[in-house]
Amino acid sequence: MSVTTTEIPVLALAGASKSFGAVHALREATLELRAGEVHALMGENGAGKSTLVKMLAGVYRPDEGTVKVDGAAVAFHGPLDARDAGVAIIYQEPTLFPDLSVAENVFMGRQPLASGRRIDRKAMHDQVNELFARLGVELDAERPVRGLSIADQQIVEIAKALSFEARVLIMDEPTAALSGAEVDRLFGVVRTLRERGAALMFISHRLEEVFAICDTVTVMRDGAVTFDGPLAGLTSDDLVRQMVGRDLDALFPKETASVGSQVLKVERLTREGVFTDISFEVRAGEIVALAGLVGAGRSEVARAIFGIDRWDGGSVELLGRPIHNGRPNAAMRAGIGFVPEDRRQQGLVMDLSIARNATMTRTRALAHLGIIRAASERALATEWGTRLQLKYHRLDDPVGRLSGGNQQKVVLAKWLATQPRLLIVDEPTRGIDVGTKAEVHRLISQLAGEGLAVLMISSELPEVLGMADRVLVMHEGRLTGHFTRAEADEERIVRAMSGQTQEVAT
Amino acid sequence: MSASAPPVDAGSQDRARRLSETVFRVRELGIVLALLLLIGVTAAIEPRFIHLGSLQDLARNASIYAVMAAGQTLVLVTRNVDLSVGSVLGLSAYISADLLSHGSPMIVAFVLGILVGGACGLLNGFLVTYGRVPALVVTLGTLYAFRGLAFLLTGGAQINAESLPDSFLKIGTGTVLDVPTIAIIALVVVIAVGLALRNFRSGRELYAIGSNEEAARLAGIRTSRRVVAAFVTSGALAGVAGVLFASRFGTVDATAGNGYELTVISAAVVGGVAINGGVGSVYGAALGALLLGCITSALIVLKIDSFWQQAAVGALLLIAIAFDRFIGLRLDAALRQRSAARAA
Numbered sequence: 001m002s003v004t005t006t007e008i009p010v011l012a013l014a015g016a017s018k019s020f021g022a023v024h025a026l027r028e029a030t031l032e033l034r035a036g037e038v039h040a041l042m043g044e045n046g047a048g049k050s051t052l053v054k055m056l057a058g059v060y061r062p063d064e065g066t067v068k069v070d071g072a073a074v075a076f077h078g079p080l081d082a083r084d085a086g087v088a089i090i091y092q093e094p095t096l097f098p099d100l101s102v103a104e105n106v107f108m109g110r111q112p113l114a115s116g117r118r119i120d121r122k123a124m125h126d127q128v129n130e131l132f133a134r135l136g137v138e139l140d141a142e143r144p145v146r147g148l149s150i151a152d153q154q155i156v157e158i159a160k161a162l163s164f165e166a167r168v169l170i171m172d173e174p175t176a177a178l179s180g181a182e183v184d185r186l187f188g189v190v191r192t193l194r195e196r197g198a199a200l201m202f203i204s205h206r207l208e209e210v211f212a213i214c215d216t217v218t219v220m221r222d223g224a225v226t227f228d229g230p231l232a233g234l235t236s237d238d239l240v241r242q243m244v245g246r247d248l249d250a251l252f253p254k255e256t257a258s259v260g261s262q263v264l265k266v267e268r269l270t271r272e273g274v275f276t277d278i279s280f281e282v283r284a285g286e287i288v289a290l291a292g293l294v295g296a297g298r299s300e301v302a303r304a305i306f307g308i309d310r311w312d313g314g315s316v317e318l319l320g321r322p323i324h325n326g327r328p329n330a331a332m333r334a335g336i337g338f339v340p341e342d343r344r345q346q347g348l349v350m351d352l353s354i355a356r357n358a359t360m361t362r363t364r365a366l367a368h369l370g371i372i373r374a375a376s377e378r379a380l381a382t383e384w385g386t387r388l389q390l391k392y393h394r395l396d397d398p399v400g401r402l403s404g405g406n407q408q409k410v411v412l413a414k415w416l417a418t419q420p421r422l423l424i425v426d427e428p429t430r431g432i433d434v435g436t437k438a439e440v441h442r443l444i445s446q447l448a449g450e451g452l453a454v455l456m457i458s459s460e461l462p463e464v465l466g467m468a469d470r471v472l473v474m475h476e477g478r479l480t481g482h483f484t485r486a487e488a489d490e491e492r493i494v495r496a497m498s499g500q501t502q503e504v505a506t
Numbered sequence: 507m508s509a510s511a512p513p514v515d516a517g518s519q520d521r522a523r524r525l526s527e528t529v530f531r532v533r534e535l536g537i538v539l540a541l542l543l544l545i546g547v548t549a550a551i552e553p554r555f556i557h558l559g560s561l562q563d564l565a566r567n568a569s570i571y572a573v574m575a576a577g578q579t580l581v582l583v584t585r586n587v588d589l590s591v592g593s594v595l596g597l598s599a600y601i602s603a604d605l606l607s608h609g610s611p612m613i614v615a616f617v618l619g620i621l622v623g624g625a626c627g628l629l630n631g632f633l634v635t636y637g638r639v640p641a642l643v644v645t646l647g648t649l650y651a652f653r654g655l656a657f658l659l660t661g662g663a664q665i666n667a668e669s670l671p672d673s674f675l676k677i678g679t680g681t682v683l684d685v686p687t688i689a690i691i692a693l694v695v696v697i698a699v700g701l702a703l704r705n706f707r708s709g710r711e712l713y714a715i716g717s718n719e720e721a722a723r724l725a726g727i728r729t730s731r732r733v734v735a736a737f738v739t740s741g742a743l744a745g746v747a748g749v750l751f752a753s754r755f756g757t758v759d760a761t762a763g764n765g766y767e768l769t770v771i772s773a774a775v776v777g778g779v780a781i782n783g784g785v786g787s788v789y790g791a792a793l794g795a796l797l798l799g800c801i802t803s804a805l806i807v808l809k810i811d812s813f814w815q816q817a818a819v820g821a822l823l824l825i826a827i828a829f830d831r832f833i834g835l836r837l838d839a840a841l842r843q844r845s846a847a848r849a850a
Contacts (some may be wrong), residue, residue, distance in 0.1 A: 095717050096721060098718065100717055100784075108714050109725050119705050119706065119710065
């Protein structure tokens with residue numbers, strides 16, 4: 001684990017900046033990856049990690065600064081340029097061909113050839129088996145990729161990277177969807193690669209994993225690098241402090257609401273292999289945040305409560321009456337509104353008009369003898385548009401033409417029109433610019449002030465801390481933390497998110 | 507914690523692989539069994555069905571469809587579809603027959619038929635890839651356009667067998683060692699396309715495109731070029747089918763091959779080619795063509811009304827799709843279970 005800093009880094013980023021419109025996603029970031037070293041990249045969501053990775057992958061080009069390979073500045077014009085330079089990226093969701101065999105996935109477009117340019121299947125399978133042997137894993141080269149676990153698919157991606165002699169391997173949250181044994185296997189592979197002189201970068205939120213496998217670390221916050229150096233001698237407290245430590249600004253106009261009677265009661269809710277033994281309640285006028293890492297099972301709990309997915313055990317009660325398992329219609333009628341995570345795919349019909357989208361949950365009430373008149377549709381849409389301060393040109397415009405924040409308001413309008421008692425919002429401000437974000441926050445907090453019970457799922461810690469009356473934290477499908485507004489701080493939540501459960505309150 | 511720490515049950519992996527291999531073999535074997543069953547039952551009722559002449563006819567009928575189904579498979583595998591093949595056949599059949607009736611040598615007729623088909627395919631391919639229009643829409647449009655062109659060229663005229671050279675008609679009606687010549691041609695085409703699809707990079711890349719186009723692009727595959735090539739091949743093979751059509755029937759007018767596209771796509775789907783791309787073989791598609799041809803002949807021999815034929819083809823299609831879906835789900839579950847068992 002010797003770190004020789006005099007060596008020329010295999011891949012480096014020098015003073016790189018990148019802006020999208022007015023948003024500075026990355027500011028003068030510097031990073032150096034050296035052979036035989038595992039480098040951790042840490043930071044909260046939105047800190048600029050993925051922008052940095054995409055720059056190394058050739059997806060983005062820096063506005064300022066340079067990417068350097070072996071100390072020489074290069075310009076990647078696309079992912080293929082980066083690949084030819086020996087840089088391989090393993091994304092969280094592998095990009096493979098499900099219908100083709102493992103071996104073909106590794107060698108697609110570069111299959112070994114026999115005479116007459118025919119594919120030499122035997123040589124291909126032998127080479128893939130040899131790669132797997134080098135990695136120390138057993139995987140059948142001839143089986144189709146369809147049905148492989150995410151962990152195995154990552155191994156296929158790593159084998160692919162090795163097959164074109166990648167010298168730099170960047171893994172974007174590879175362990176997010178893996179079980180304990182799978183993580184051990186992956187780490188074994190990572191150590192093997194390090195011994196063979198590869199430069200590796202490892203993105204993870206899990207502190208214990210970073211300490212287990214990494215030699216050096218770069219911490220990012222708000223698009224800038226806040227720490228860069230060897231991991232030795234650092235504690236998890238040091239890292240957490242580097243990642244957070246920012247003032248909560250006026251982004252969160254939290255109104256103090258009087259907390260009323262119980263609205264939602266979830267008891268021992270379990271869905272096999274997804275989440276286990278989840279119990280909590282949400283009261284009228286209260287905003288309860290569900291925090292955790294991507295893949296911790298937060299959205300899945302919300303989906304189960306709303307009836308999109310079935311649960312295997314436990315119960316859900318709304319206003320003291322049980323909710324049927326697996327029936328969104330029943331949940332809606334009982335008084336639950338659900339603003340999903342992916343507004344473009346699940347929340348809206350992008351080609352339909354604003355009016356249609358905003359009234360979609362109320363078609364039954366609006367219809368007279370089965371016919372919906374455009375006028376009543378518009379009246380209802382106008383009412384909610386005004387209440388939510390929706391900025392639009394005409395109600396007949398397709399909803400896809402609105403900005404992200406205004407689209408989110410249409411989704412909110414759609415659910416508020418059903419007059420729910422409980423509103424579940426999943427990542428309410430993802431992909432929304434800062435100004436509109438504050439407006440969405442104001443709106444949610446105002447609704448809670450009017451007595452609505454809100455369950456908010458969020459990956460952004462400032463949002464969680466700024467908005468919530470209570471914070472629940474999930475880790476790998478279980479509740480690992482429960483904090484009141486007074487108790488909640490960034491360090492405690494981050495700890496609970498990474499599975500350190502010593503602080504579970506009752 | 508060494509890299510080889512988690513114990514791996516190699517046996518379960520082998521089983522998973524064997525299972526998936528068996529399924530694909532079963533898929534083609536199933537059609538062969540259905541074929542034998544159909545022939546057996548029909549022969550039991552009407553023994554004349556398995557006379558040499560009637561079997562030869564059966565092979566001749568299926569040959570034209572099989573050639574087109576081979577081309578269609580290339581396109582379907584990339585997650586596209588070519589609806590224009592029937593019209594391309596008509597165009598190529600008329601142009602080649604017209605040339606022959608004016609004394610052109612046979613080789614010229616063949617080459618021109620292929621070129622006409624290939625050109626039609628090129629147009630389809632360009633509209634789909636560079637025009638970014640869904641293949642369903644593009645080829646539905648060219649289905650009418652090419653047919654219209656055929657009507658324009660013929661001007662309502664018809665070419666009869668008398669005006670075609672005997673040597674040409676022999677291809678469609680003659681035999682070599684009792685095997686119809688046209689069937690030998692079809693067999694050569696199917697095997698050639700089958701080998702290309704299985705054993706060459708360009709062929710495998712078609713599967714990759716149909717399986718996950720974005721991943722294919724990331725793997726450095728020039729997807730547009732490959733898709734255009736698939737359409738050109740499909741068009742060219744429809745052109746070959748057109749020339750074969752002329753030699754088999756002798757009579758060609760502007761309506762030649764009308765509605766063939768649906769039979770061809772049905773044949774491919776019955777043969778296990780997934781309409782969603784990424785899965786299927788040329789051999790399966792050719793067997794599907796043979797099975798559909800066999801149903802037609804059997805119903806004629808059994809003197810069953812022709813609308814039953816359509817019902818039978820429809821039922822077969824639904825059975826094939828249901829079977830694929832069922833097997834697909836079972837296979838998915840089995841593969842996932844084995845991965846999970848290993849991970850635990």
